[in-house]
Amino acid sequence: MKPRAFSLAVAALGLIALAALCAPWLASQDPHDLAQLSLAHARLAPFEAAPDGRWYLLGTDDQGRDMTAAILYGLRTSLGVGLSATLAALAIGLIGGLGAALLRGWPEALILRLVDLQLSFPAILVAIVLIATLGEGTGKVVSAVVIAQWAYYARTARAVARVEIERGYVAAARGLALPQWRIVLFQLIPNCLPPMLAVATVQMAAAISLEATLSFLGLGVPLTRPSLGLLIANGAHYVFAGQYWMSLAPGVALLALILSIQCVGEQWVERLGPQGQP
Amino acid sequence: MLSEAAARLLQSLLVLLTMSAVVFAGVYLIGNPLDMLIPPQASELERAQAGHALGLDQSLITQYLLFLQHALEGNLGRSFFSNSPALGLILDRLPATIELALSAALIAVGLGVPIGIGCAWYAQRFGTRVLLGLATLGFSVPTFWVGLLLIMLFSVQLQWLPSGGRDASGHLFGIATSFGSWRGLSHLLLPAISLALFKLALLIRLTYAATREVLQQDFILAARARGVALPRLLGVHVLRNIGVSLTQVIGLEFGALVAFSIVTESVFAWPGMGKLLIDAINSLDRPVVVAYLLVTVTLFTAINLVVDLIALVLDPRLRRAGLQ
Numbered sequence: 001m002k003p004r005a006f007s008l009a010v011a012a013l014g015l016i017a018l019a020a021l022c023a024p025w026l027a028s029q030d031p032h033d034l035a036q037l038s039l040a041h042a043r044l045a046p047f048e049a050a051p052d053g054r055w056y057l058l059g060t061d062d063q064g065r066d067m068t069a070a071i072l073y074g075l076r077t078s079l080g081v082g083l084s085a086t087l088a089a090l091a092i093g094l095i096g097g098l099g100a101a102l103l104r105g106w107p108e109a110l111i112l113r114l115v116d117l118q119l120s121f122p123a124i125l126v127a128i129v130l131i132a133t134l135g136e137g138t139g140k141v142v143s144a145v146v147i148a149q150w151a152y153y154a155r156t157a158r159a160v161a162r163v164e165i166e167r168g169y170v171a172a173a174r175g176l177a178l179p180q181w182r183i184v185l186f187q188l189i190p191n192c193l194p195p196m197l198a199v200a201t202v203q204m205a206a207a208i209s210l211e212a213t214l215s216f217l218g219l220g221v222p223l224t225r226p227s228l229g230l231l232i233a234n235g236a237h238y239v240f241a242g243q244y245w246m247s248l249a250p251g252v253a254l255l256a257l258i259l260s261i262q263c264v265g266e267q268w269v270e271r272l273g274p275q276g277q278p
Numbered sequence: 279m280l281s282e283a284a285a286r287l288l289q290s291l292l293v294l295l296t297m298s299a300v301v302f303a304g305v306y307l308i309g310n311p312l313d314m315l316i317p318p319q320a321s322e323l324e325r326a327q328a329g330h331a332l333g334l335d336q337s338l339i340t341q342y343l344l345f346l347q348h349a350l351e352g353n354l355g356r357s358f359f360s361n362s363p364a365l366g367l368i369l370d371r372l373p374a375t376i377e378l379a380l381s382a383a384l385i386a387v388g389l390g391v392p393i394g395i396g397c398a399w400y401a402q403r404f405g406t407r408v409l410l411g412l413a414t415l416g417f418s419v420p421t422f423w424v425g426l427l428l429i430m431l432f433s434v435q436l437q438w439l440p441s442g443g444r445d446a447s448g449h450l451f452g453i454a455t456s457f458g459s460w461r462g463l464s465h466l467l468l469p470a471i472s473l474a475l476f477k478l479a480l481l482i483r484l485t486y487a488a489t490r491e492v493l494q495q496d497f498i499l500a501a502r503a504r505g506v507a508l509p510r511l512l513g514v515h516v517l518r519n520i521g522v523s524l525t526q527v528i529g530l531e532f533g534a535l536v537a538f539s540i541v542t543e544s545v546f547a548w549p550g551m552g553k554l555l556i557d558a559i560n561s562l563d564r565p566v567v568v569a570y571l572l573v574t575v576t577l578f579t580a581i582n583l584v585v586d587l588i589a590l591v592l593d594p595r596l597r598r599a600g601l602q
Contacts, residue, residue, distance in 0.1 A: 124537050263414065
């Protein structure tokens with residue numbers, strides 16, 4: 001990918017994140033507040049005028065919700081779930097991978113076996129099964145995504161840490177008789193982080209896609225705080241009636257979000273070279 | 279070779295055993311097993327009886343061995359709703375899912391590998407950049423939304439293809455399958471494309487990267503110097519060298535296709551076992567969920583085993599390398 005495309009992806013991601021952050025000021029209404037909705041405005045096509053002459057850029061859904069507002073708020077949910085799941089999985093994977101690289105011996109073998117075993121099953125299957133056992137809800141979705149993804153981070157963290165441990169600065173720190181926790185916390189982790197963050201960006205795209213898929217299947221976030229996946233699921237019922245806009249626009253927003261994160265992450269991984277490859 | 283194969287088989291059996299323990303732990307230890315195994319409307323007396331009948335008053339190890347024994351006998355309990363054996367329900371739906379996953383795999387491999395090799399050979403062309411860009415797009419777009427787009431376009435707007443359901447009234451080699459009739463194929467086409475798209479993008483990218491690497495090696499230069507024709511160079515010399523890693527990826531991704539068909543089946547109302555799983559989860563039909571899990575785990579382990587064995591056959595170097 002060319003640097004121009006990379007800057008474009010970063011800019012797009014920045015814009016999307018900004019729009020999600022500023023949703024309360026950008027949106028014409030709070031789409032979660034049923035008191036602000038009017039059924040007289042339900043299922044209006046884009047630019048179609050309501051009885052009172054009002055029209056909506058992206059149309060309205062079956063509750064009379066402005067799709068633009070719903071998408072802006074949906075972006076918040078999708079990004080929020082994606083971010084928190086990514087950070088948690090990153091932390092768990094980092095601890096597991098570093099632990100494996102530092103301890104060696106049977107703990108390393110055990111962690112590697114666990115990672116291999118889990119990676120032989122697709123994340124979507126792991127996540128669906130977890131939701132089936134844990135139950136539904138935003139917190140459960142986050143934990144399902146974390147459990148489905150931690151292994152990717154653990155594998156990268158171990159590979160990176162094994163290289164870093166052999167470096168001169170670690171030997172120097174050991175020569176200074178610095179305690180182990182200080183070496184790990186202030187030397188090893190900061191040096192392992194760049195490739196881990198690059199992997200995390202690619203995985204965040206996967207996490208957002210996973211959350212959207214779970215929500216689409218009705219196994220994700222609650223109906224009261226719809227994410228983009230749930231908006232698409234709601235709109236899917238009206239596709240057969242030709243009322244395409246309810247699932248088309250949230251999908252485009254979701255695709256733009258995932259694509260920009262994916263492009264940024266891939267370019268980052270590429271720049272770091274083979275060491276950062278998961 | 280034979281000892282390697284035996285070792286992999288043993289490994290697979292170990293994985294199966296581990297996964298059965300995980301499924302057991304998931305279903306029997308999280309929450310009250312009785313809540314999961316008998317319908318919520320049962321009375322106290324019925325609960326106590328069921329608890330005794332299921333052996334829940336015995337030790338954990340005994341319970342797990344009992345669970346294993348029942349699983350090996352093919353007894354995974356009865357569905358709460360249809361009251362038929364859960365395993366039978368899953369196995370009835372298995373052909374539809376395999377059919378869908380297989381068609382998607384054919385589309386993804388049949389298009390992805392040639393496109394990937396072509397892109398690597400014509401790396402500087404404009405068309406290559408367009409194709410690789412499209413592959414990145416296909417890599418990011420959520421499967422279920424692609425399905426909806428296909429329905430919007432081909433079923434609702436153009437009305438060319440049906441939007442859902444399966445038609446297995448046709449027969450091929452005596453088996454009732456969608457491949458047996460044009461109607462069956464027309465029902466299969468959209469779900470198969472929707473399921474294939476992500477893997478197609480993945481295969482284009484992987485084949486492209488692997489071919490780029492192979493093309494830089496000396497034997498390619500030697501073959502070109504000998505005047506080997508382009509189709510033979512790409513179709514034999516290159517393909518054979520990217521083949522081992524590709525077979526492994528394709529094998530593993532076939533498992534992923536089976537898993538992802540859960541989503542596609544829900545979009546297109548395709549009566550496979552993934553749709554059954556979602557219905558079972560939504561109606562808290564735990565025995566069916568357990569049966570789905572054990573069947574899928576077995577399927578995945580079998581796929582992994584076959585992939586490993588194929589790699590042993592394709593790449594003689596692996597036979598001597600041994601297991602790590």
